[in-house]
Amino acid sequence: MATISVFQKDAFDATASQSFNFAYAGAQCTRSKLDIYSNEENELVYSHTQDSIALNQEVPAGTLTNGTAYYYTFTAYYPGDIYRLIINAYGMSGGSYKTIISGVTYSFTLDDTIPYGYELCYNASTGELSAVHTVSGSSSLIDITAGSAGSNDVSFDRQYTVVTSQQSPVFYCYSDPVFCFSNITDGMTIGNAYYSPEIEYSQAEGEELNSWQIIVYTYSGTEFYNSGTRYDVDNMSITLNGMQDGAQYYFRAIGETVDRTKLDTRTGEIDLLVSVVYSSPVMHGVIEAENKQLFGSVHVSSHIAAIDGHSYCGNGDLRFVNGTAADLRWSYRDDYGDVHDCVEYEGFEVGDNFTLSVLARDICPNAYVIEMGVEQPYFDLFYNVYWRLCDINGSKVAFAELQVSSYNFMDSRENIILVSICSNMIDKPTAEDTIHIWLRRANGNFSLIIENEGVIS
Amino acid sequence: MFFSGYAFAGGAHTLSSSIVGSGTAWRVCASGCVIDELYGTTDISSARSTSFPEGWDENTILHARYNNTIAAGNVEFYSSLVTTVRVKRREVGSSEWVTIHEKIVDQNGNPATQLSFDYYDYLARGGVEYEYAFVPVLSGAEGDYYTARVKSEFNGVYIVGYNAQFHSDIDIESSNRRNRPVSIVQTINRKYPFVIHNGQSNYESGSVSAMFAEFDPATCSFKIDTAREYRKRLNDFLYDGRAKVLKFWDGRMWLVDISSAEITEMTNGHRQLVHSSFDWTEIGDADSESDLYLAGLSNYRGGE
Numbered sequence: 001m002a003t004i005s006v007f008q009k010d011a012f013d014a015t016a017s018q019s020f021n022f023a024y025a026g027a028q029c030t031r032s033k034l035d036i037y038s039n040e041e042n043e044l045v046y047s048h049t050q051d052s053i054a055l056n057q058e059v060p061a062g063t064l065t066n067g068t069a070y071y072y073t074f075t076a077y078y079p080g081d082i083y084r085l086i087i088n089a090y091g092m093s094g095g096s097y098k099t100i101i102s103g104v105t106y107s108f109t110l111d112d113t114i115p116y117g118y119e120l121c122y123n124a125s126t127g128e129l130s131a132v133h134t135v136s137g138s139s140s141l142i143d144i145t146a147g148s149a150g151s152n153d154v155s156f157d158r159q160y161t162v163v164t165s166q167q168s169p170v171f172y173c174y175s176d177p178v179f180c181f182s183n184i185t186d187g188m189t190i191g192n193a194y195y196s197p198e199i200e201y202s203q204a205e206g207e208e209l210n211s212w213q214i215i216v217y218t219y220s221g222t223e224f225y226n227s228g229t230r231y232d233v234d235n236m237s238i239t240l241n242g243m244q245d246g247a248q249y250y251f252r253a254i255g256e257t258v259d260r261t262k263l264d265t266r267t268g269e270i271d272l273l274v275s276v277v278y279s280s281p282v283m284h285g286v287i288e289a290e291n292k293q294l295f296g297s298v299h300v301s302s303h304i305a306a307i308d309g310h311s312y313c314g315n316g317d318l319r320f321v322n323g324t325a326a327d328l329r330w331s332y333r334d335d336y337g338d339v340h341d342c343v344e345y346e347g348f349e350v351g352d353n354f355t356l357s358v359l360a361r362d363i364c365p366n367a368y369v370i371e372m373g374v375e376q377p378y379f380d381l382f383y384n385v386y387w388r389l390c391d392i393n394g395s396k397v398a399f400a401e402l403q404v405s406s407y408n409f410m411d412s413r414e415n416i417i418l419v420s421i422c423s424n425m426i427d428k429p430t431a432e433d434t435i436h437i438w439l440r441r442a443n444g445n446f447s448l449i450i451e452n453e454g455v456i457s
Numbered sequence: 458m459f460f461s462g463y464a465f466a467g468g469a470h471t472l473s474s475s476i477v478g479s480g481t482a483w484r485v486c487a488s489g490c491v492i493d494e495l496y497g498t499t500d501i502s503s504a505r506s507t508s509f510p511e512g513w514d515e516n517t518i519l520h521a522r523y524n525n526t527i528a529a530g531n532v533e534f535y536s537s538l539v540t541t542v543r544v545k546r547r548e549v550g551s552s553e554w555v556t557i558h559e560k561i562v563d564q565n566g567n568p569a570t571q572l573s574f575d576y577y578d579y580l581a582r583g584g585v586e587y588e589y590a591f592v593p594v595l596s597g598a599e600g601d602y603y604t605a606r607v608k609s610e611f612n613g614v615y616i617v618g619y620n621a622q623f624h625s626d627i628d629i630e631s632s633n634r635r636n637r638p639v640s641i642v643q644t645i646n647r648k649y650p651f652v653i654h655n656g657q658s659n660y661e662s663g664s665v666s667a668m669f670a671e672f673d674p675a676t677c678s679f680k681i682d683t684a685r686e687y688r689k690r691l692n693d694f695l696y697d698g699r700a701k702v703l704k705f706w707d708g709r710m711w712l713v714d715i716s717s718a719e720i721t722e723m724t725n726g727h728r729q730l731v732h733s734s735f736d737w738t739e740i741g742d743a744d745s746e747s748d749l750y751l752a753g754l755s756n757y758r759g760g761e
Binding site (some may be wrong): 228299327 | 609
């Protein structure tokens with residue numbers, strides 16, 4: 001006795017056609033019937049019989065409904081040697097039949113409810129049955145194959161042995177989920193050796209993600225990184241490091257939902273191709289860990305810039321405004337040249353080139369917003385950015401002035417102003433306007449620009 | 458002064474610089490305003506923008522946001538309060554941190570860089586994803602954990618000592634067994650004996666045989682020609698009387714001492730194919746802070 005079995009079916013999107021499979025043990029079946037039932041109501045929602053030895057049936061798109069659970073059965077038909085002849089003879093009401101066995105030629109009479117003058121023949125080579133007109137006196141034999149027999153209808157129905165599978169496990173139909181990299185697009189350029197690709201997942205019916213994995217390949221196809229299967233779906237990001245400048249990498253993410261829908265960002269055989277060009281400086285985390293495979297160790301390094309800063313206030317503690325700004329307006333330079341109400345930072349290095357940006361409000365006239373001291377042999381340099389207000393043709397305008405002065409401590413009587421440049425002019429801002437003061441020294445040339453950014457909440 | 462008839466350096470500022478040179482910045486000061494943000498970078502290629510980078514890159518000099526603090530670094534604590542920094546690790550998924558390194562902060566050092574460090578963790582298991590943490594200790598209490606993840610992977614076997622390690626990836630054979638001494642006592646009037654477990658001894662031991670030759674990372678090959686010298690250093694290392702960590706690529710790792718009375722070297726079909734063999738006995742927990750400290754493989758005592 002043949003047996004057939006059905007399989008656990010992964011969740012799929014019912015808006016696309018879907019193939020259902022079964023397997024058999026024993027004789028080859030020549031016909032199959034697929035029945036799909038809704039799991040909740042236990043009602044038959046789809047049934048289709050297929051005359052084929054194929055071990056699968058294709059369910060058309062839109063047959064099932066997303067968000068619903070189903071189960072299915074397969075029924076296999078094994079052909080027997082028994083045929084049933086059905087003849088709707090002219091003048092007879094309804095059909096009549098006679099059971100026959102293949103390979104045997106029968107002669108029918110009216111008693112056998114077959115029209116007079118007809119004989120049933122079986123063609124062993126083609127497997128076809130036909131009723132042949134053998135009325136004596138006729139000019140020739142008349143083939144009346146199934147479906148047409150002149151004024152009579154003749155059909156043959158082969159008898160089958162039927163085997164039905166067990167119910168399949170419940171499966172689900174869900175809309176295709178969104179499963180992609182949220183911060184990677186095909187062809188994009190990464191300007192860094194470090195990058196944190198992140199996976200985005202959502203599903204209309206709320207099916208949850210069970211696991212995910214990120215794989216990065218080099219352009220030649222060798223695996224550069226593999227996160228392994230991860231189950232923390234609240235944090236679907238990894239940190240890559242060591243990507244080479246000028247190299248290209250393929251990014252791929254695979255995943256599986258709780259109802260076993262397989263997810264893959266790969267389209268066909270193609271993954272997302274990303275180029276790495278170091279256009280921006282390497283971002284430093286506070287701590288970085290790198291596997292040193294050739295040395296059997298892990299390199300742990302920190303890039304900690306703990307610049308505490310100091311504040312000097314002539315009127316009590318430094319006051320913060322709304323917790324987002326420091327109030328340094330009560331400033332003056334005392335008789336010893338020391339500055340009060342200021343914040344000061346030290347302990348870092350600046351080379352030939354730098355850019356300093358300040359966002360500030362309510363700048364006091366003639367205050368030096370920025371002062372930077374630079375050590376040099378025999379003398380120190382001071383960069384002072386002053387805030388100036390003046391009237392031009394009756395209009396009040398504001399600008400910044402940079403003075404670079406040298407303090408020669410071999411002759412400490414006075415400073416020498418080496419450079420004095422002024423910024424662009426802007427209308428005098430209100431006390432609430434935020435001013436961006438932008439100072440750059442690039443290869444010995446200075447740029448000083450101010451801009452009124454308006455009221456920034 | 459007069460020199461060759463000329464008034465050389467006669468002016469007050471004759472020797473002062475007439476161009477603006479560069480040098481080490483030692484101070485930046487802001488005043489006379491309500492300041493919202495101060496950002497400094499050595500980058501001179503980017504366009505003017507008020508959207509300052511959130512992250513900290515190699516060009517960043519300082520970045521102060523004045524969110525109730527004037528700190529301008531990339532951490533939320535004041536370096537002047539940090540007395541010690543610790544490096545910890547744990548296996549991803551585990552909740553138990555193990556301190557693997559501790560560094561006392563030099564309060565007279567450069568405040569901007571004195572907390573930075575480079576540390577090589579030679580005691581990481583193979584095939585394990587770790588989470589490492591930088592932990593500042595402020596006035597005796599641990600501060601925030603700054604973490605990074607990495608998967609530890611390597612090939613072959615490593616024998617790690619307090620100041621050296623040896624490696625082999627050729628012809629490795631190893632065995633290990635769990636030991637728990639028992640006594641079987643047979644009595645006169647009883648059919649079955651008693652099994653007595655005296656003491657708490659419960660440890661592993663085993664043996665390793667491999668061909669040891671120094672690996673040249675520049676050429677990704679073994680220095681076969683100098684393998685003899687390498688084996689001699691290995692033998693001296695194995696018999697230096699100190700504890701070691703023996704770890705294999707597949708995650709097996711033990712804190713061991715070499716327990717064989719001899720280290721054998723046998724050629725195996727070719728004069729350069731020399732296998733060294735030795736026995737080892739587990740003497741502690743390779744994941745225990747205190748065991749590693751007592752073995753001289755960690756500078757952190759543990760339990761603090």
